[in-house]
Amino acid sequence: MLKLIQLAARNLLRYQRRSLLTSLLIVIGVAAVLLFMAISGSFKQLMIGQITDSMLGHLQLHRRGYVASIESLPLNMNMAPQMVARVTKELQQEPAVAAVSPRIKFGAMFSNFTETTSLRINGVEPEAEAAVLPLLPGRRLDGTRDGALLARGELLVPVLVARGLKVSPGDTVVLIATNRDGSVNGKTFKVRSTLESATGPGGRDGYIHIEDARELLRMAEPEVSEIAVRLKDPQMLDPVAVRLQATFDGVKNKMGQPALELHTWERLSPFANIAKMIDVLTLAIKIMLVSIVLVAVMNVMIMAVYERIREIGAIAAIGTPPGRILGMFLAEGLMLGTAGTMIGVAVSLAAVWALNIWQITYAFGQQKGLLLAPALGAGDVLATAAIVIVVAGLASLQPAWKASRMDPITALRHV
Amino acid sequence: MSLIHAEGLTKTYRIGDIDVPAVRGVDFTIEPASFVAFVGPSGSGKSTVLNMIGCLDHPTSGHISVLDTDVASLDRRASATFRGNHIGFIFQDFNLIPVFTAYENIEYPLIMVQNWPPEKRRTQVLAMLDAVGMADQANKRPDQLSGGQKQRVAVARALVSNSKLVLADEPTANLDHDTAHRIIELMKKMRDQLGTTFVFSTHDPKVMREAEVTYTLEDGRMAANSGVTHA
Incomplete structure (x- = not known):
């Protein structure tokens, strides 16, 4: 040899x-x-x-049909509290899941009292959201950048919107939203920080506390639009998604069809x-x-x-x-x-x-x-x-x- | 018992639609430790006979046995094994491996054809280098050697694995007369020392005279033989 x-x-x-x-x-x-x-x-x-660490998370769970209508952010397709509790429990029992964040998503009018523009708002639990999106706190460009992502009464405003409306951290602004019954409600917020733009869907979203969102939308019970999920190992995305989808296929609606749909970030973002x-x-x-x-x-x-x-x-x-x-x-x-x-x-x-x-x-x-x-x-x-x-x-x-x-x-x- | 025995040996090549007979029914017997030449002009069939003895080519008809083996019946792989175990070759153009030294060229059959252990291999190669008078040129590559020196290395390579038979096709054709004479003398000396049978082809009259047994071929037929002790 x-x-x-x-x-x-x-x-x-x-x-x-x-x-x-x-x-x-x-x-x-x-x-x-x-x-x-x-x-x-x-x-x-x-x-x-x-995309995954500052906007979408690795997986998202919605009520069936929600994603098809996501452009209008329909409030009548939110998940009911019982469903949210069941799903959250299932997710927390899955060993591959690192964190879970429930969100309420809705469209709102954003006003600085002289000008108004539309804004997509995410009502989030700050700690859960920061756990699912570890890069999100780092996108805060100014204001108070330490501590929790945000507190009750605070708003994170996309930087381009803030610049357009000449809004700075500490300013008081108003969010006006229509709830699922059609009534219009308003609530004042203090701008906590401006938020760096990120490329992709959700890259120009504003954030408020989930309780503020429920208050603004006058929700009778704690509904959720979507549940974002972070995995311990992103490489395991596909097998975990298959496993979870099989689990959630067992959750049926009144017509006996699967009530939920699970999407990987790849299905939700064109950047995939x-x-x-x-x-x-x-x-x-x-x-x-x-x-x-x-x-x-x-x-x-x-x-x-x-x-x-x-x-x-x-x-x-x-x-x-x-x-x-x-x-x-x-x-x-x-x-x-x-x-x-x-x-x-x-x-x-x-x-x-x-x-x-x-x-x-x-x-x-x-x-x-x-x-x-x-x-x-x-x-x-x-x-x-x-x-x-x-x-x-x-x-x-x-x-x-x-x-x-x-x-x-x-x-x-x-x- | 004879080393090589051929009877009615025929070889016909087919070139296009034409059959070209190269060897036409020759008979010969070669004894062990003999020094035999096949002689004749170009195209007389002597190289073809050597190729059939060396199982490089198969006869069209007739019988040939080498070391009691019917070499005509050997397939490609078995032929290679037979050659590697029993037959040494010396070529007109030396055909040494240019990237190997004289030592490595002689060592080649012991590694690549047979599997000798390193120490035994080394002893044998050094003995061969000494026997052919090339001990002081062991580390030179073929391009640093003269024609005579290259052929000495080739003789050593042919003998190194203790072959019973060495076939040499025109071994002196590319050498001057003095060098050719010395190579033939070397081959004879090695025959005497090792008892190896040397069979070579030549058309050089001076070299023919050195052979103890001569088979003369003309147009593929055995025209004469000399020095044959028995048929």
């Missing part, structure tokens, strides 16, 4: 320029793919983090498509890498076999088993792929390290100063390296097979 590797290494060094160019091609390919994965992964994780697009792009770039490695290694190995036909004839004549001849050429291809991969991985790790040192920032929608934090997971690196090495082996297989099947006499006569 050692001799086989030694022979392969020396044969690669025999055609230094060709081996170097092929390795370089693999190095560039591997480094480009890993860098793309690191940067796009960073962007994707940041985007998903913004961008995340999927990034995955598709990554796959496309990986396919390109595979093509590059396949063509480059196969080309080199075909040439290697062609140039060494007499040599193959001689070693076959003196009794080298066909399998060992195949192994010789396979080892060359694998070595070429492995060397290129290892250098490519080293280059990409160095580039990722450098990018993190440089602290590059970028803007996304209304959000500015987002930090590019590329990172490479060991799994991604190992998977990419394995793909390249396997492809290098596969690319060598045909020329190696041809070499092993060569007739010694014909090979020895080759000019």
Whole structure:
């Protein structure tokens, strides 16, 4: 085995320029793919983090049909208190669930006493909401940023709305809302903070205490529009969603149909498509890498076999088993792929390290100063390296097979 | 008991629609530890006979046994194993592995064809290098050696795994007369030392004279033989 590797290494060094160019091609390919994965992964994780950790949570539970009518924020599709209690209990018993936050969502008129605009309002339990959306407290740009997310009588106003209506923390404003019976109610609030915009649905929502929401909407009983859920491990989103959906399918309405529907953040946010697009792009770039490695290694190995036909004839004549001849050429291809991969991985790790040192920032929608934090997971690196090495082996297989099947006499006569 | 026995050996190649006979029913017997030459002009069939002895090629008809094995019946893999275990080869163009040193070229069959343990391998390779007078050139690669030196390495490679039979197709064709003579002398010396049978092909009259047994082929037929002690 050692001799086989030694022979392969020396044969690669025999055609230094060709081996170097092929390795370089693999190095560039591997480094480009890993860098793309690191940067796009960073962007994707940041985007998903913004969506799940500051707006939507990982999962949301609604009454059946609510999401289809979500644009009008229908109050008549809220969950009744008994249903909320049952669902909350089920969620709290699920080991994968980290936190649960009930919300009342409604549309309201927001007035500074001289101007008025419409606003989507989330009535939340501050501690529960901060547990489900850990990035939400950090979106408070000014005012009192310490302590609970907000207190009774306080309002978090989206910064663009606050600027438009020239509202600052400490100002008194009015929210006017129509309740489910059609009567219009108003309530004054003190602006606690302005809230940094976040890209996506809910990125420009205002927040008040859930009790204030119930008071404003004059709810007879504590209804809830939706329940946002945070998971302990976001990677477990799909299996947990399937499990919970099965659980909640048991909750029926009066017509005997499932009364609830569970949505992952991916179903609720259009940005899930961008995340999927990034995955598709990554796959496309990986396919390109595979093509590059396949063509480059196969080309080199075909040439290697062609140039060494007499040599193959001689070693076959003196009794080298066909399998060992195949192994010789396979080892060359694998070595070429492995060397290129290892250098490519080293280059990409160095580039990722450098990018993190440089602290590059970028803007996304209304959000500015987002930090590019590329990172490479060991799994991604190992998977990419394995793909390249396997492809290098596969690319060598045909020329190696041809070499092993060569007739010694014909090979020895080759000019 | 003879080492090689051939009877009615025929080889016909088919080129397009035409059958081209290369060997036409030759008979010969080669004894152990003999020094045999197949001679004749180009195209006379001597290389084809050597290829059939070395199980590199199968006869179209007739019978050939080497070391009591019907080599014509061996398949591709069995042929390779038989060659690796019993037959050494010396080529006109030396055909050494260019990326290996003289030592490594001689060592090659012991690693890649047979599986000798490292210490035994080392002792055997050093003995062979010494026997062919190449001990001081052990670390040189083929491109640093002269033609004669390369062929000495090739002789050592052919003998290193204690082959009973060495086949040499025009082993001196690419060498000057003096070097050719020295290579033939070396082969004879190795035959004397190890009892190995050497069978070679040549069309060089000076080299022919060195053979103890000569089979002359013309147009694929056995035209004459000399030095044959029994049929």
